[in-house]
Amino acid sequence: MNIYDLTIHELKEKIAAGELTPAEIKKAYADRINEVEDRVKSYVTVTDELAEQDLAEYENKKEALLAGIPIAVKDNMSTDGIKTSCGSKMLENYNPPYNATVVEKLNAAGAVIMGKTNMDEFAMGSSTENSAFFDTHNPWNLNHAPGGSSGGSAAAVAAGECAAALGSDTGGSIRQPASYCGVVGLKPTYGMVSRYGLVAFASSLDQIGPITKDVEDSAILMNVIAGHDPKDSTSIAGQKEDYTKYLKEDVSGMKIGIPEEYFNLEFDEEVKASVLAAVEKLKEAGAEVETVHMTDASYALAAYYVIAPAEASSNLARYDGVRYGLRSEQAADVSEMFTNTRHEGFGDEVKRRIMIGTYALSSGYYDAYYLKAQKVRTLIKDDFDRIFNDFDLIITPTAPSTAIELGSKSDPLEMYHTDIFTVPINIAGVPAMSVPCGFDSSEMPIGLQLIGPHFGEGKIIQAAYTLEKLLNINEKRAEL
Amino acid sequence: MIDKKDVEYAAGLAQLKLDEEEKEKYTEQIGEILNYVDKLSELDTDDVVPTAYTVPMKNVLREDQVKESLLREKSLANAPDEKDGHFRAPKIMSD
Amino acid sequence: MTTKYETVIGLEVHVQLNTESKIFCGCSTEFGKEPNENTCPVCLGLPGTLPVLNKKVVDYAIMAGLALNCDIAEYSKFDRKNYFYPDLPKAYQISQFDLPVAENGEIEIETEAGIFNIGVTRVHLEEDAGKLIHEGSIDKSKGSLVDYNRTGVPLIEIVSEPDMRTPAQAKAYLTELKMIMEYLDISDCNMEEGSLRCDANVSLRPVGQEEFGIKAELKNMNSFSAVEKGLEYEVKRQQGLLDEGKKVVQETRTWDESLNKTISMRGKEEAHDYRYFPEPDLVPLEIDAAWKEEMRKEIPELPREKYKRFIFELGLPEYDAGVLTGDKDLSVFFEEVLSDYDDPKNLSNWMMGEFLRLLNENSHSPFESGVSPINLAKMLKMIDQDIISGKIAKEVFEKMYNSGKDPETIVEEEGLKQISDQDELDNIVDAIIEDNPEAVEDVENGKERAIGFLVGQVMKETRGKANPGLVNQMLRDKLMN
Structure with missing residues (x-):
């Protein structure tokens, strides 16, 4: 196996055994980036200088969890002095004067930061085609999208351009690209990972999580990034868990719900068959699998397309050209400067969502849209709570299909539907992971979504780890 | 149903300049999306309390302690225009 | 016959709280620093930053609420008020919309016309905005300069009921509020420095009519006298309009101190559609009885x-x-x-x-x-x-x-001790008697007032130290027996 194909835990073992040095590892990944980046285009910025600096720190951080491990970071997480563009022209030249908490945690853990990954502009999109800069290509088939919005992170992991990456997930932006790229993506419970320094899309839904080559790496990365942060008021206080203790091949007695309403939706038959086959394996391994009934996921999607744009319309109002980022040169006065800057700086999808959100919050419509959506949010959350009274986990597909072809979906609503299985999870604030469960007839990866109750990351990791062992497909890599 | 006037109103509030073509396009697309969203009205939410916070938390507070501010050079480093330690913007009103 | 009108005034008062640090970040609130020295990623609204609430700010708001005889909310939350302006870094102000910290209070005020109770609708928390300086005059300026030092300084907004009937009452109410804030020691309440700011809603209605007239909102009154003068001007202006059979226009007007009048700001304001919604970056406040009592004890x-x-x-x-x-x-x-x-x-x-x-x-x-x-x-x-x-x-x-x-x-x-020793004064008194024969004669002729003159002379001689009562008695003893 190539060095760039190794997982975090394999790299750690090899460093510990003296078989590899962090410098060799860093070089292997940097070479890999040179080799494939012009085809995959995962990175907005390759931070080779920063990686060298991190490497130089290795001796002081030897004992840390990610010492010498090459990690990529989505370009919506603030990095001190390093461009954080959020995939937008608006922030093309913006260098934050501070680090996001997760970046601080990666630093403290000795990670070697390889670069900032491409994404849909302001994380709004499901294919990374909304990046203001360029498309990222799916390493399994370069004509296909990597998914989104964390498409750059998922593609970088799948292409061996980093050992693991951080993504952010507002409606599926970690899990859906992980599914498309055949890697593991975890969206933690809302509040488990600090949002401080994550450029906000929809504050009540955004959550940072790991995108990794296998489940064990996901647990290791969670050990690094999870935990209370006094800089984030929505960050959950309390004792942090050791997620690696859930790396057990054991699902006996675990109760798993299969929501009929989700499986009854119209979606790719190959995906459905693959997910159900994986469920069967878990059943054979001792899990108790039962059909459950839940609110139709389309209601969650409808609520999402009110709540997320509404919060986004407010979060993205700060891009006015006064303090940082783009400023239009064409302006007679400040109001014209605002409108021209925002006209030039934002892409089509971002403007569309700002418009929806602004409209939904505007006088006379608040009750009909925003308040209604927040009430439906209660119903959806209650729905999950009800199931989790009796079940440990819920399983669904991650996405209705395997990776779509680049340029194949131009209708916004159609694109929104690719998030139908992932959006309800953000609405309810619960954790969920996408794990690879097979391949379709075009050899494109299929992802299965494991959903747990609030703080149920441990059970998710345990079931996913077991499934990974049962399926034994996690060592398969995209050929580039 | 959303019409062009609504789109213009929302664009005004959001400080977005839209050309005619965009106005037409957004009116149609946002109309479709809101049409989809209207399915929410199928659910009875009369006695439902809205959820703004999925994980119930309260009183997250910090002590009143001064922390070092950012160096002014760093605060101003990304400013498109600055003058005498201020951020500089175009004048407020045109003539 | 001319109609008699009743004036209706309500005030919205912003009070800067005198905490050490800002409401949502650790930057200092100190006034008068170099521009943008008290700023950080949070108060500059940089992408990705998040607010964390200063406990003292809530303590102070509870104290203010209690002092204004309000009900303190058991459950309160923050909301975003969305509008664009260069001095507002996030393009929204974190404020409180439907669940303020305190509601339903009242205070007693006194004017020459008597004692009145003025209702306090609500007290809510919010963050202050920055300061905008126009290069040159506002009309001819080429640009505007922005200083964000004030951004995030904690404010409480105190909204009154429309209970005031005269500008004098409004001034008395504002004065009373200022004194209460000073007694609580939660604000410097300096109108000139902007730590106390006042906007007013003013309308007139025919005496006896329940329904309110059309109101004007009055801004930019930067001193107590400006509040009174601005309101007096506005009442006269509206009275004039109504007397002529014209209508008052609902609008915002600014008080121009140099012109001594209020000026319409019509057309210079964006539509007021603030799109309030719950601030998702902050969690709700729950103020229990213990917290309330703790604050009550702080109130002098x-x-x-x-x-x-x-x-x-x-x-x-x-x-x-x-x-x-x-x-x-x-x-x-x-x-x-x-x-x-x-x-x-x-x-x-x-x-x-x-x-x-x-x-x-x-x-x-x-x-x-x-x-x-x-x-x-x-x-x-x-x-x-x-x-x-x-x-x-x-x-x-x-x-x-x-x-x-x-x-x-x-x-x-x-050596300023009073001389109350008769022996010590005897010589001085005798000398004064000898030096002032005319006065002595007057005294002897029964002119009581002349005694005062002589006492004064003794006092002068002793540089004020002589006990005047004793001197008086000695003079009487010596001259009137």
Whole structure:
């Protein structure tokens, strides 16, 4: 196996055994980036200088969890002095004067930061085609999208351009690209990972999580990034868990719900068959699998397309050209400067969502849209709570299909539907992971979504780890 | 149903300049999306309390302690225009 | 016949809280720093930053709510108020919309026309915006300069009911609010520096009519007199319109101090559609009984209660009580002296007279002078015990004020002790009698007033130190028997 194909835990073992040095590892990944980046285009910025600096720190951080491990970071997480563009022209030249908490945690853990990954502009999109800069290509088939919005992170992991990456997930932006790229993506419970320094899309839904080559790496990365942060008021206080203790091949007695309403939706038959086959394996391994009934996921999607744009319309109002980022040169006065800057700086999808959100919050419509959506949010959350009274986990597909072809979906609503299985999870604030469960007839990866109750990351990791062992497909890599 | 006037109103509030073509396009697309969203009205939410916070938390507070501010050079480093330690913007009103 | 109109005024008062750090970040709130020195990623609204609420800000809002006799919310939350302006870094202000910290209060005010209760609709928390400076004048300026030092300084907004009927009531209400905030020590309440700001809603309605008239919103009144003048102008303006059969337009008007009138801001404002929604970056506040009680204990006797106590328990004239309680430090000083000296009226006379005169001349606040409460008490006792005369006391007091020394030391050093020894005065009195035959003759002819002249001469001779009562008696003994 190539060095760039190794997982975090394999790299750690090899460093510990003296078989590899962090410098060799860093070089292997940097070479890999040179080799494939012009085809995959995962990175907005390759931070080779920063990686060298991190490497130089290795001796002081030897004992840390990610010492010498090459990690990529989505370009919506603030990095001190390093461009954080959020995939937008608006922030093309913006260098934050501070680090996001997760970046601080990666630093403290000795990670070697390889670069900032491409994404849909302001994380709004499901294919990374909304990046203001360029498309990222799916390493399994370069004509296909990597998914989104964390498409750059998922593609970088799948292409061996980093050992693991951080993504952010507002409606599926970690899990859906992980599914498309055949890697593991975890969206933690809302509040488990600090949002401080994550450029906000929809504050009540955004959550940072790991995108990794296998489940064990996901647990290791969670050990690094999870935990209370006094800089984030929505960050959950309390004792942090050791997620690696859930790396057990054991699902006996675990109760798993299969929501009929989700499986009854119209979606790719190959995906459905693959997910159900994986469920069967878990059943054979001792899990108790039962059909459950839940609110139709389309209601969650409808609520999402009110709540997320509404919060986004407010979060993205700060891009006015006064303090940082783009400023239009064409302006007679400040109001014209605002409108021209925002006209030039934002892409089509971002403007569309700002418009929806602004409209939904505007006088006379608040009750009909925003308040209604927040009430439906209660119903959806209650729905999950009800199931989790009796079940440990819920399983669904991650996405209705395997990776779509680049340029194949131009209708916004159609694109929104690719998030139908992932959006309800953000609405309810619960954790969920996408794990690879097979391949379709075009050899494109299929992802299965494991959903747990609030703080149920441990059970998710345990079931996913077991499934990974049962399926034994996690060592398969995209050929580039 | 959303019409062009609504789109213009929302664009005004959001400080977005839209050309005619965009106005037409957004009116149609946002109309479709809101049409989809209207399915929410199928659910009875009369006695439902809205959820703004999925994980119930309260009183997250910090002590009143001064922390070092950012160096002014760093605060101003990304400013498109600055003058005498201020951020500089175009004048407020045109003539 | 002309219609009689009733004025209806409601005030929205913004009070900057005097915490050390800002409401949502650790930047200092210190006034007068170099532009943008008190800024950080959070108060600059940089992408990715998040607010964390300062506990003291909530404490202060609860105290304000309690002092204004409000109900304190058991559950409160923050909301975003969305609008664009260069001084607002996030393009939304974190404020409170439907669940403010405190609601349904009232305070008592007094004007020459009597005592009134003014309702307080709500007290809510919010963050201040930055400061915008126009390059050149607003009309001709090429650009605007923005200083975000003030951004995130904590504010409470106190909204009154439309309960005021005259500009004088509005001024009294504002004064009362200011005093309450000062007594609570939660704000500097300096209108000129902007730590106390006041907007007003003004309308007129025919006397007897329930329904409110059309209101104008009045802004930019930067002093107490501006509030009164602005309101008086606005009432006259609206009265004029109505008398002519015209309609008042609902609009925002700004008070122009130099022109002495209010000017319409029509057309210069964006539509007010603030799209409030719950701030997802902050969690709700739950204020339980224990927290409320803890804050209640922090509340001192408030100015109105103190005013009444000074009148009814200490027997001070209303005017004295008003002046002494009108300034928190002055009332504290007064009461500290009283703990060592038990003649409130005499003390009040001294404070209202000499003390205030010197404080005003030197622009000092009460505790900035050289006179400590204990030394003032000592000095007053020395007068009462005839150790110094009232006249000498004024000299002693001024020396205390300037030097910070205690009165005994000054009297000792300067030899200002009153001469109450008859033997010591005998020669002086005799000399004065000898030097003033005409006055002596007048006295002997029964002209009582001439005694006063002679006493004055003795006082002059002794540089005020002679005990005037004793001198008077000695002169009578010597001349009238």
